[in-house]
Amino acid sequence: MNNNTEIVKLIDTTLCTACRGCQVACKQWNELPGLPTKQTGSYQNPPDLQWNTWTLIRFQEYEDKDGKFQWLFRKDGCMHCTDASCVKVCPSGSLYYTPNKTVGIDRSKCIGCKECVAACPFNVPKYDKATDKVYKCNLCYSRIQENLPPACVKSCLTGALSIGPKDEMLKKAYAKVEKLGGDANVYGDKFVGGTHVIYILQFKPEVYDELPVSPKVPQSIFVWKDLFKPLSLVAAGGVVGGALLHYILHGPKRPDPADNITPNDKK
Amino acid sequence: MTNHYIDMRNSDCILIMGSNAAEHHPMAFKWMLKAKERGATLIHVDPRYTRTSARCDFHVPLRSGTDIAFLGGMINYILQNNLYFKEYVLNYTNASFIIGKDYTFNNGLFSGYDAAKRKYDKATWVLEKDEKGVSKRDMTLSNPRCVFQMMKKHYSRYTLDKVSAITGVSKENLLKVYKAYSATTGPHKAGTEAYALGWTHHSVGSQNIRTMSIIQLLLGNMGIAGGGINAMRGEPNVQGSTDQAILYGNLPGYLKMPSASADTLEHYLKKYTPESKDPQSANYYQNYPKFFVSYLMSLFDNKATKENNFGYDWMPKMDDGKHYSTMHMFDAMYAGKVKGYFCVGADTAVSTPNSNKVRKAMQNLDWLVGENIFNNETYEFWRGPGVDPKKIKTECFLLPAAATMEKEGSQSNSGRMIQWKYKAAEAPGDGLPVGEIEIKIMAAVKKLYQKEGGPNAAAITSLYWDYLDGKGHFDALKVSKRLNGVFLKDTVIEDKAKKTTTLYKKGQCVPGFGNLKDDGSTASGNWVHSGSFLADGTNLMARRGKDDPTGLGIYPNWAFVWPMNRRVMYNRASCDINGKPYNPKRAILEWKGDKWVGDVPDGPWPPMADKEKGKLPFIMKTDGIASLFGPGMVDGPFPEHYEPLEGPLAKNPMSGQLINPAIEIFKSDMDKVARASEKFPYVCTTYSCTEHWCTGALTRWQAWLLEAMPAAYMEIGEPLAKEKGIKNGERIKVSSVRGSTTCVAMVTKRFKPFTIEGKTVHQVGMPFNYGWLFPKDTKDDSTNMLTPTVGDANTFCPEYKAFMVNVEKA
Amino acid sequence: MQKGLIKVTTGYERFVHWMLAISCLLLCFTGMGMMYKELNFFGAIFGGLKGLKVVHNYTAIAFGVALVLAIQMWWKEAGVFVFPEDWEWFKTAGGYLWHVDKVAETGKYNPGQKMFFLTVAFFGMVMIGSGFFMLYPQYISANLLDWMYPLHALGFLVIFAFFFVHLYLGTIGNPGTVQAMFTGWVTRAWLKKQHPGWLREMEHEGTLTVSNGK
Structure with a gap:
C-alpha cells in the first residue's frame, strides 16, 4: 500500500461476532481511558460513542416482519467521508484530509468549538469538556503512515474488518454482497462523495439503529459556508465601496455653519 | 480436542453445542467462520441465543441439561434411517462386539447398581471374548446382543415426541439439526462438534460428550480432517493444566493417582496396564509401566531404585472410593x-x-x-x-x-x-x-x-528439586526438559527400520515417549510432553515454521503438539483398512505401501488390512477400536438422559430415575435442593461473557473491560419479564434455595420459554464474572451463591449450568 | 469647551454605545478569525485560536448585556416609526442618495437610524441566541442546531455590513456627528441639519442644554 493510496476500511457485519476486540484495541493504541459505566440492560457499553470511545459495537435485537430474529452487531465510528462536513466546518484546520483521503484530526489545533459535532451526519465527533477538545477516530493515521493496519483491523479475528486500496475493497464488498443475496447491500460508497469506511450490511440500512439511510452534508452547511460566508465579505465590501462612492459622488451631509447661531442671537 | 483449531475450517457441518464459541473461543470461532465461508453449515444448539448464534446458519434453543436427550434422538434418527457409515462402524468401532449376557438396562438403571452407595459394580458391563481372549464379533451386526443392536434398542426410546417434550425443542427443529448433521455421514463429508463448559458443567457432563462420540463414530467423523470432538479450552490454560494433572485423580500425562488398594508398584501397574490378546491391537497403554516409572524417576531421580520400587511407596495414596474434588x-x-x-x-x-x-x-x-x-x-x-x-x-x-x-x-x-x-x-x-x-x-x-x-x-x-537457574530463579526450560524426559544413564538406541544405532548421553533429552523405560534409566515428568525437545535440547515448542504440506492447515513445524506432534488424533481412521484416505480431497494421512505420509500417524505400523504387521486405528484403546459401548464410564456404558440435580420436573420422562443414579449427593446442612418447586420455578444457567474471564478476578480490574461489561446482569426472556413486571435495566433479586444475589435485569428476545411436557418453562441466565470486592461500588455478589454442590459422576465437574431459581424485583 | 455647543447624549448613553460597539467589533474580529481560515492568524493576538474562541465567548456576555441596556434605553425613541413623518423621510431616502430639495424633517432619530437600531437589536439577539446553542448544543434538537450556524453567519453578514454603513455615516458621511458619541456635545448647525425637529422640540420645551464656554 502506497502511503498516498486512497484507502477504505471494510466492515463486513456478517462476519462480526461483537467480541469488541476492536473497541478495546482502539483504546489501547490511542491511549484512551476506560471510564465507569452502568449496566443498563444491554451489551452495548458505553451506550454511545464518546470522547474516549472512538469505535463502538452497537447491539440490536431485530425481529423482521416474519418474526425471524437476528441479533445485529454494527461497529460504529468515523466514516471518513470524502465530502466531510466536519472538515468543511472546522475553523482551525484541526480536521483535515490525509493523503489517504481519510479524515485526520490534529488535536493540538482543536479549539473545542463543537462545530463538527453538530455538522457530522453520522454523529461521530464527541466533545470532552475537561480538555475542551473534540475526539474521533483518525483511522490510526500514525499506523497507516507506517504501513500498519489500524488497531481495530489488527485486532479483528474473524476478518470482519479489513483495509486496503479503495477499488479493491469495493470490489470485495460487492462480491460479498452478491454472494449473500437478499437485502444485503454495500453502504458508504454512494453518498458524501463516498466514505472511506464501508459496510457490508445484511439488511437494508433503515433496519440498523443510528445509521442514516441517506446521509449528506447538511443543507445548512452549504447556506452557511458557501452562501453567507462569502456573502458577508461581499456585503461588507459593497458597503465600504458604496460609501466611498457616495462620498465622492454625493458628498457628505455638511451642517450649515450659519445655523450655529441661535435664532435668539440673530435678534 | 481430537483435532485442532485450524482444522475446523475443513469441516462441512459444525455443531456448536455446549459452547458459546464466538464469545469464549473467538480464535477457534474464526476457523469455524472460514468453514462457513467455504459453504459449511454452522448450527448452534444452546438455551440462549448468543453472539455465536448470531453468526450460525441457525440457532436451536434447548432446555439446559437435556443434551443427552437431544443427541440420543440424533442417534436414534441415524440408526432408524440407516445413515451410519457402515464400513467405518464395522471396522473401527465395537458395534459388532457382543455384550456379556448379564448386562441389562431397566427403567433407567444399568445392571450392577448399588442404591445405598449410589454406585455401579461394572462386572456385567463386559464384552464377550473367544477362547483366545479376543473379543467376539458379529460382522453382520444382527446378533441381538451385539453392541449395535443393543445400542439401537437403547436409543429407540428417544423418539422425536419424547425428545421434544424433554428438551423443549420443536420436532421441526430437531429434524432440522438431525438432517443437517447426519448429512456428514460417509467418506466424503466431515462434521465436527465444538463443546466447552456447556457440556461439562452438568451432573451428566462426561456422558454428554460420550453421546456425541457415538454420533461421530456412527457418521465416520473421528480421526478425519474437519471432524472429531473438540473441547474448546480457554485462555486460563485449561488444556495445559489438565495435561499437568489439575484433576485430583490424575498424575501428569493422565496417569492414575495411586489409591490405597494399589499398595505396591506391582499391584498398581497390574491395575492400570491393560492387556489385549488381539494381535492386531497396538494397545499402546501396555507401555503404561514405562510412563509411570519414568514419572517416579522424575520425582525421585537417584533416590529411586528398583529395590525401593522407584519410590512408589512414598507416593500419597487416595482412599479407595473417596473423592478429592x-x-x-x-x-x-x-x-x-x-x-x-x-x-x-x-x-x-x-x-x-x-x-x-x-x-x-x-x-x-x-x-x-x-x-x-x-x-x-x-x-x-x-x-x-x-x-x-x-x-x-x-x-x-x-x-x-x-x-x-x-x-x-x-x-x-x-x-x-x-x-x-x-x-x-x-x-x-x-x-x-x-x-x-x-x-x-x-x-x-x-x-x-x-x-x-x-x-x-x-x-x-528424596524429592529431586533442581529447577533454579544459575541466578536462583525459576528456570522454565529446566522444568520443561524434565517433563519431556531425560536419560539417566548413557543409552544406545537401535532403530531397526533405519538400521541405525544412536548413543544418548546421560542427561540428554529423550526424543520421544517410545524411548521411555520402566527400569529407571529414564525420567519423564509428563510422558505426553515427550518429543517436545530434540535430544540435543532443541526446543520444538519454540518452532515457528509456517509450511503446510497437506494444505489442510496442519503446519507441522509450528510449535509442538502432543502426542509426538500428531495434529489429528486417531488419524489412521481417516483411511480405509488398506490405508487409502476415505476422502482424497482432505487426506491428512495415506499409506504409501511402506510408510504413512501426511500427519504424524498413530504409530508406524501398516494399516489393519495387513493381518501380520497391521494394527487397528484406535491405538490407545485396549481393543484397538473405538467404543460405542463404553464401560469405562462410572454411570453407564450407554449415555442415558437424567434430569439435572435440580430441575423443573418431578419425574424423568425417560425412566424411573430422575437424576443420574451415580452422582454423589452432598449432605451438609447447607446443601439444600429444591426440585420441581413452586418457590423456585425458573431454570437458571450460568456462563461467562467475552469481556471477562472466569470469576473476573483478573478482568474486573481492567478498566477497558469493565467499561464494556460493568456489572452483573441476568438475561430474562420478554414473556417472563412481562409476567413479573420487570423492566429492562431494573435491579432484581435472584434466589435459589441455597442463597441469593442481586443484579440488573437484561430483558431480551434471546431467551424464549420452553414447552416441557406440555407446560411452559422459563429459563434465565447469569454471568459468573462478578463478586463483591470490585468494582468498588458494586452491590452484587457471586452468581455461585445460587448453584448446588453437585458434580459429574466421573469428573466431579460442578453442575453450574442447570438449577432452579426465583426472580423478583429488588 | 467651545461656547454654544449643545448636549445630545448622556454619559450613560455613550457608555452603553461604546460597550456595545467595542464588544460587537471584538466579536466580529474574533469571529472572523475563526470563520475564515485565512484569518486564523488573528488568533496569535490571543495566544492561539483557542484564545480567540475564549475571548469570543466571554465578549458575547458583554455584548449581550450592552444589547439589553441599549434596547431598554433606546427602544422608545429609536425603535418605533412615526407615520406619516418617517414615511416622508423614506420617500427621499433621507437625501442621502439623490438630490433632494427638502428632506423631511426628523426628530431625535431619523428612520435610517431607527432601521439601524432595529437591525442591531434584532440581529444582536439572533447572534446571542444562535451563539448560545452553538455553545450548549445539548439544549436543542440536532436539526435545529444545524441551522444555528447559518443563522449566526447571517447575523454576522448583516451586522458587519451595517457596521460600515454606521461607520461611514457617523464619521465622514456626516461631518460633525462623531462628537455626539465622544464628548456628547454637537454644534447647533449639525443638530439643525441632522435633527431639526428634535432641536425645535427641545427649544420649544426648554430642555436644551447649551455650553457656556467655560
Missing part, C-alpha cells in the same frame, strides 16, 4: 477437617458452587495462602459480606505473582499445541512467577523435613 475439599473444610489452604491463581469464594457454604467453610481454616496477581474475594473472605472480621481466626497471606506476560514458559491450546513464549516484561514490585514461589516454599519445607522429620518425610527429602 474442589467440592469435596470444601465439604471437608466445612466439616472442620481441613485446616490450611493454598489458593493459587483462583477465586474459589466466587467460582465454587454454593459460595455461601464455601465462605462459611473457609472460616474454619487456621491459615490461608493466596498467590495471585490481584487480590480477590477468596483472600478477603474474612471481611466479606456478613462476616465479622473479629470473629475470624484464620491467618491470611497473599503472595504477589507474576502475570502470564511476565514469565517465560509454555502454554497449551485446545489443539494440544504447546507453544513456547518468552517474558515480555518484569513483574512489578515483589511479583514472582508462581513456579518460583512454589520452588522456594518447597525448598524451605524440604529443609524443615530434613531437620525435623515428619510423617512420610522421605517423600519430601
Whole structure:
C-alpha cells in the first residue's frame, strides 16, 4: 500500500461476532481511558460513542416482519467521508484530509468549538469538556503512515474488518454482497462523495439503529459556508465601496455653519 | 480436542453445542467462520441465543441439561434411517462386539447398581471374548446382543415426541439439526462438534460428550480432517493444566493417582496396564509401566531404585472410593477437617458452587495462602459480606505473582499445541512467577523435613528439586526438559527400520515417549510432553515454521503438539483398512505401501488390512477400536438422559430415575435442593461473557473491560419479564434455595420459554464474572451463591449450568 | 469647551454605545478569525485560536448585556416609526442618495437610524441566541442546531455590513456627528441639519442644554 493510496476500511457485519476486540484495541493504541459505566440492560457499553470511545459495537435485537430474529452487531465510528462536513466546518484546520483521503484530526489545533459535532451526519465527533477538545477516530493515521493496519483491523479475528486500496475493497464488498443475496447491500460508497469506511450490511440500512439511510452534508452547511460566508465579505465590501462612492459622488451631509447661531442671537 | 483449531475450517457441518464459541473461543470461532465461508453449515444448539448464534446458519434453543436427550434422538434418527457409515462402524468401532449376557438396562438403571452407595459394580458391563481372549464379533451386526443392536434398542426410546417434550425443542427443529448433521455421514463429508463448559458443567457432563462420540463414530467423523470432538479450552490454560494433572485423580500425562488398594508398584501397574490378546491391537497403554516409572524417576531421580520400587511407596495414596474434588475439599473444610489452604491463581469464594457454604467453610481454616496477581474475594473472605472480621481466626497471606506476560514458559491450546513464549516484561514490585514461589516454599519445607522429620518425610527429602537457574530463579526450560524426559544413564538406541544405532548421553533429552523405560534409566515428568525437545535440547515448542504440506492447515513445524506432534488424533481412521484416505480431497494421512505420509500417524505400523504387521486405528484403546459401548464410564456404558440435580420436573420422562443414579449427593446442612418447586420455578444457567474471564478476578480490574461489561446482569426472556413486571435495566433479586444475589435485569428476545411436557418453562441466565470486592461500588455478589454442590459422576465437574431459581424485583 | 455647543447624549448613553460597539467589533474580529481560515492568524493576538474562541465567548456576555441596556434605553425613541413623518423621510431616502430639495424633517432619530437600531437589536439577539446553542448544543434538537450556524453567519453578514454603513455615516458621511458619541456635545448647525425637529422640540420645551464656554 502506497502511503498516498486512497484507502477504505471494510466492515463486513456478517462476519462480526461483537467480541469488541476492536473497541478495546482502539483504546489501547490511542491511549484512551476506560471510564465507569452502568449496566443498563444491554451489551452495548458505553451506550454511545464518546470522547474516549472512538469505535463502538452497537447491539440490536431485530425481529423482521416474519418474526425471524437476528441479533445485529454494527461497529460504529468515523466514516471518513470524502465530502466531510466536519472538515468543511472546522475553523482551525484541526480536521483535515490525509493523503489517504481519510479524515485526520490534529488535536493540538482543536479549539473545542463543537462545530463538527453538530455538522457530522453520522454523529461521530464527541466533545470532552475537561480538555475542551473534540475526539474521533483518525483511522490510526500514525499506523497507516507506517504501513500498519489500524488497531481495530489488527485486532479483528474473524476478518470482519479489513483495509486496503479503495477499488479493491469495493470490489470485495460487492462480491460479498452478491454472494449473500437478499437485502444485503454495500453502504458508504454512494453518498458524501463516498466514505472511506464501508459496510457490508445484511439488511437494508433503515433496519440498523443510528445509521442514516441517506446521509449528506447538511443543507445548512452549504447556506452557511458557501452562501453567507462569502456573502458577508461581499456585503461588507459593497458597503465600504458604496460609501466611498457616495462620498465622492454625493458628498457628505455638511451642517450649515450659519445655523450655529441661535435664532435668539440673530435678534 | 481430537483435532485442532485450524482444522475446523475443513469441516462441512459444525455443531456448536455446549459452547458459546464466538464469545469464549473467538480464535477457534474464526476457523469455524472460514468453514462457513467455504459453504459449511454452522448450527448452534444452546438455551440462549448468543453472539455465536448470531453468526450460525441457525440457532436451536434447548432446555439446559437435556443434551443427552437431544443427541440420543440424533442417534436414534441415524440408526432408524440407516445413515451410519457402515464400513467405518464395522471396522473401527465395537458395534459388532457382543455384550456379556448379564448386562441389562431397566427403567433407567444399568445392571450392577448399588442404591445405598449410589454406585455401579461394572462386572456385567463386559464384552464377550473367544477362547483366545479376543473379543467376539458379529460382522453382520444382527446378533441381538451385539453392541449395535443393543445400542439401537437403547436409543429407540428417544423418539422425536419424547425428545421434544424433554428438551423443549420443536420436532421441526430437531429434524432440522438431525438432517443437517447426519448429512456428514460417509467418506466424503466431515462434521465436527465444538463443546466447552456447556457440556461439562452438568451432573451428566462426561456422558454428554460420550453421546456425541457415538454420533461421530456412527457418521465416520473421528480421526478425519474437519471432524472429531473438540473441547474448546480457554485462555486460563485449561488444556495445559489438565495435561499437568489439575484433576485430583490424575498424575501428569493422565496417569492414575495411586489409591490405597494399589499398595505396591506391582499391584498398581497390574491395575492400570491393560492387556489385549488381539494381535492386531497396538494397545499402546501396555507401555503404561514405562510412563509411570519414568514419572517416579522424575520425582525421585537417584533416590529411586528398583529395590525401593522407584519410590512408589512414598507416593500419597487416595482412599479407595473417596473423592478429592474442589467440592469435596470444601465439604471437608466445612466439616472442620481441613485446616490450611493454598489458593493459587483462583477465586474459589466466587467460582465454587454454593459460595455461601464455601465462605462459611473457609472460616474454619487456621491459615490461608493466596498467590495471585490481584487480590480477590477468596483472600478477603474474612471481611466479606456478613462476616465479622473479629470473629475470624484464620491467618491470611497473599503472595504477589507474576502475570502470564511476565514469565517465560509454555502454554497449551485446545489443539494440544504447546507453544513456547518468552517474558515480555518484569513483574512489578515483589511479583514472582508462581513456579518460583512454589520452588522456594518447597525448598524451605524440604529443609524443615530434613531437620525435623515428619510423617512420610522421605517423600519430601528424596524429592529431586533442581529447577533454579544459575541466578536462583525459576528456570522454565529446566522444568520443561524434565517433563519431556531425560536419560539417566548413557543409552544406545537401535532403530531397526533405519538400521541405525544412536548413543544418548546421560542427561540428554529423550526424543520421544517410545524411548521411555520402566527400569529407571529414564525420567519423564509428563510422558505426553515427550518429543517436545530434540535430544540435543532443541526446543520444538519454540518452532515457528509456517509450511503446510497437506494444505489442510496442519503446519507441522509450528510449535509442538502432543502426542509426538500428531495434529489429528486417531488419524489412521481417516483411511480405509488398506490405508487409502476415505476422502482424497482432505487426506491428512495415506499409506504409501511402506510408510504413512501426511500427519504424524498413530504409530508406524501398516494399516489393519495387513493381518501380520497391521494394527487397528484406535491405538490407545485396549481393543484397538473405538467404543460405542463404553464401560469405562462410572454411570453407564450407554449415555442415558437424567434430569439435572435440580430441575423443573418431578419425574424423568425417560425412566424411573430422575437424576443420574451415580452422582454423589452432598449432605451438609447447607446443601439444600429444591426440585420441581413452586418457590423456585425458573431454570437458571450460568456462563461467562467475552469481556471477562472466569470469576473476573483478573478482568474486573481492567478498566477497558469493565467499561464494556460493568456489572452483573441476568438475561430474562420478554414473556417472563412481562409476567413479573420487570423492566429492562431494573435491579432484581435472584434466589435459589441455597442463597441469593442481586443484579440488573437484561430483558431480551434471546431467551424464549420452553414447552416441557406440555407446560411452559422459563429459563434465565447469569454471568459468573462478578463478586463483591470490585468494582468498588458494586452491590452484587457471586452468581455461585445460587448453584448446588453437585458434580459429574466421573469428573466431579460442578453442575453450574442447570438449577432452579426465583426472580423478583429488588 | 467651545461656547454654544449643545448636549445630545448622556454619559450613560455613550457608555452603553461604546460597550456595545467595542464588544460587537471584538466579536466580529474574533469571529472572523475563526470563520475564515485565512484569518486564523488573528488568533496569535490571543495566544492561539483557542484564545480567540475564549475571548469570543466571554465578549458575547458583554455584548449581550450592552444589547439589553441599549434596547431598554433606546427602544422608545429609536425603535418605533412615526407615520406619516418617517414615511416622508423614506420617500427621499433621507437625501442621502439623490438630490433632494427638502428632506423631511426628523426628530431625535431619523428612520435610517431607527432601521439601524432595529437591525442591531434584532440581529444582536439572533447572534446571542444562535451563539448560545452553538455553545450548549445539548439544549436543542440536532436539526435545529444545524441551522444555528447559518443563522449566526447571517447575523454576522448583516451586522458587519451595517457596521460600515454606521461607520461611514457617523464619521465622514456626516461631518460633525462623531462628537455626539465622544464628548456628547454637537454644534447647533449639525443638530439643525441632522435633527431639526428634535432641536425645535427641545427649544420649544426648554430642555436644551447649551455650553457656556467655560
